[in-house]
Amino acid sequence: MQSVLNQLRTDLVRNSDEAARISGQRYFKEAMKMYGMKSAVVTAIAKKHYQTVRGNTKAEIFALCQELLRSGYLEESFIACSWAYNKRKEFRAEDIRLFEKWIDRYISNWASCDTFCNHTVGWLIETNPSLIEVLKRWSHSPNRWMKRAAAVSLIIPAKKGLFLEEVFEIADTLLTDPDDMVQKGYGWMLKVAANKHEQEVFRFVMKNKKAMPRTALRYAIEKMPAGMKQKAMSR
Numbered sequence: 035m036q037s038v039l040n041q042l043r044t045d046l047v048r049n050s051d052e053a054a055r056i057s058g059q060r061y062f063k064e065a066m067k068m069y070g071m072k073s074a075v076v077t078a079i080a081k082k083h084y085q086t087v088r089g090n091t092k093a094e095i096f097a098l099c100q101e102l103l104r105s106g107y108l109e110e111s112f113i114a115c116s117w118a119y120n121k122r123k124e125f126r127a128e129d130i131r132l133f134e135k136w137i138d139r140y141i142s143n144w145a146s147c148d149t150f151c152n153h154t155v156g157w158l159i160e161t162n163p164s165l166i167e168v169l170k171r172w173s174h175s176p177n178r179w180m181k182r183a184a185a186v187s188l189i190i191p192a193k194k195g196l197f198l199e200e201v202f203e204i205a206d207t208l209l210t211d212p213d214d215m216v217q218k219g220y221g222w223m224l225k226v227a228a229n230k231h232e233q234e235v236f237r238f239v240m241k242n243k244k245a246m247p248r249t250a251l252r253y254a255i256e257k258m259p260a261g262m263k264q265k266a267m268s269r
Contacts, residue, residue: 039101042083046109049075058108062143067106080113084120092124096132103140111146119154127162130155134168134180141179144215148186155187159197166200173207181208182219192223195230202238209242214249221253228258239266 046069055070087095095117102114133155141147159165172184184204191197201223208220228235239246239254243266246254255266 038083038086038098041086042079042113043110045079045083046071046076046107049079061145064143066108066143068108071109073112076109076112077116079109080116083113084117087117088120092121095121100136100140103136103146106140106142108143108145111140112149115146115149115154118150119157122154122157125158125161127158127165130158130162130165130168133158134172137172137180137183138175138177141183143179144182144218147179147182147219148189151183151187152189155183156190159187160191163197166197169204170200170207173204178213178215181211181213181216184208185216185219185223188223189226192227193229195227198227198231198234201227202234205238206242209250210245210247212247214247217247217250218253221250224250224254225256228254232258232262236262236266 049071050069051071053070054072055068058068058070059066087098090098099114099118102110102117105111133150137147137150137155141150159169169184169187172180175181175184185208188197188201188204192201205220205224208216211217211220224235224238235254236258239251243251251266255263258266
């Protein structure tokens with residue numbers, strides 16, 4: 035198992051680029067551990083080395099994912115997200131406990147949070163709807179990334195029109211959170227929910243716009259018609 039990680043990291047170092055690392059840092063407020071490379075290169079490396087382990091059990095793949103996440107490197111977190119998602123057909127409801135641990139301990143930026151939660155956690159929630167209660171609990175966490183995860187894990191289900199009641203419940207919990215990463219997360223969730231439920235989301239925004247931070251509000255109404263935007267933005 036360690037040899038796989040060693041070979042993968044050798045590839046990451048070989049493909050690292052200082053200019054790309056400096057450029058990538060511009061998208062984050064916090065100092066990031068990055069090799070520095072385009073996402074397409076990371077994807078290619080992830081696919082290449084997954085061929086070596088694709089026959090391994092889910093537990094073995096998850097163990098590798100955890101080691102990648104523990105490194106703190108952005109690119110390694112993306113590979114962990116990809117490899118975990120590759121095992122989605124074997125997911126069980128109890129996997130949420132491990133995913134929660136990963137978010138709480140190892141996720142430290144919006145890109146890793148969104149990549150992991152949009153797909154891996156989102157799939158688990160959509161196929162095990164009772165786990166929506168876990169997301170509601172996350173929305174009360176003191177950890178900013180757990181709170182963002184509560185919202186962005188519903189991005190793909192919400193695009194399909196699912197979990198509207200829970201979308202509003204989580205948005206209501208996070209409504210006045212002072213953290214802009216949390217605001218952007220639940221604003222994004224509302225925006226995609228509006229794809230199927232525009233009027234309902236608009237009513238939620240109008241009801242709460244006086245308390246809602248402008249960052250979250252702008253995200254939520256971004257795709258709405260101009261008239262709706264104007265009403266939502268008016269004081």
